[in-house]
Amino acid sequence: MVAIKGEPPYVQFRRGAECDADIVTAVADKTYRVILWGPGSIGSELLTAMIDHRDDLEIVGVKVYSESKNGVDAGTLVGRDPIGVTATTDVDAIVGLDADCVIYTPRNGDVSEVCRLLASGKNVATTVFGFYPPRMSDADRQRLASACRDGSTTFHASGINPGNLSGVLPLALSGMSRTIDTIVLQERADMTLYDSTDISFGNMKFGEPPDIIDAEADPFLRDMKSMFVEQVWLLGDALGAGLDEVTVDIEVVPAKRDHQVFDRLLKAGTTAGQRWNLVGRRNGEPRVEIETLWTVGNEYPEHWPAPEHGWTLTIEGDPSMRVHFLTLASFSRNASIAEHAQAANIATGMQVLNAVPAVCDAPSGFATNATLPLIRSGTGFRR
Secondary structure, X not given: OEEOOOOOOOEEEEEOOOOOOEEEEEOOOOOEEEEEEOOOOOHHHHHHHHHHXXXXXXXXXXXXXXXOOOOOEHHHHOOOOOOOOEOEOOHHHHHOOOOOEEEEOOOOOOHHHHHHHHHOOOEEEEOOOOOOHHHOOHHHHHHHHHHHHHHOOEEEEOOEOOEHHHHHHHHHHHHHOOEEEEEEEEEEEEOOOOOOHHHHHHHOOOOOOHHHOOOOOOXXXXXXXXXHHHHHHHHHHHOOOOOOEEEEEEEEEEOOOOXXXXXXXXXXXXXXXXXXXXXXXXXXXXXXXXXXXXXXXXXXXXXXXXXXXXXXXEEEXXXXXXXXXXXXXXXXXXXXXHHHHHHHHHHHHHHHHOOHHHHHHOOOEEOOOOOOOOOOOOOOOOO
């Protein structure tokens, strides 16, 4: 086998035994030392993926937040045999570890934490913030860039949306375009069966009075707004849209009746629907749009657009094209509602986990979905 010049070492070719063509294969010829920061609904899936499938990713540390997980073996945390790596709440101990990459998946991100990790010589791949650093706030961008320089490291953020569906997929489809007029991604999701109510009710403020939903005042909502705004800019910049602004509109819809959602009661009159509309404009005309249509309690407003559940990407241009994406536990076997609800978390995390080799091998600085090579499954077909 020979590595092709200019390509990351994990993408190699082998000569076909019975043909003259070169066959591309995924080759794990290098082991990367990885820290998992935050084994929650997403991070725990990444731990199981590394333990079960990824011999090229060696878990060397796990950062947890609760005392009940402190001192527990990482394998035990996710129902696997012990692997000899103890989870810890000690940030200093994590920073002091020798690692190639930190997969950073806490519920709430902290720029200072990430800067410390980058400056310590560890690359960072995250699902939390910084999806397009060129359009972050000047202060945060400069802090991250300085930390990357100090540690000779790379920072990357991705997921499902923001991430693949609002970055990788539109860019890939644009390869079939002669010209593009508009790009619109719609996400429709009812979170009633999403059991992480600390996120849906706590962070996202479902069940709160409608006037509480303020993406300028609330830190989590503000960060979420920034993530989507950055994705609009990424597509606009990458495809030459010439955007001069990104507008943000949020419509909040109250519940018509009470709903019991796991351990939370969503009362009539409180927030049951949120429609976020983020539009990149040129001279006032829409060019790139991301719209989220989120509900809890399954009361879908009649006046909202009604795309299929999941994600619908529409590119108007020459030619025009549309794709619909839905992620479930399986389309062929019986699966529980909980498994189906968790599928999007798996997809979110795997987009980042599979990017670890590319992030570690990228030049220091910022690596975005527009600059990294195509990220493929590190495992591929089931063995």
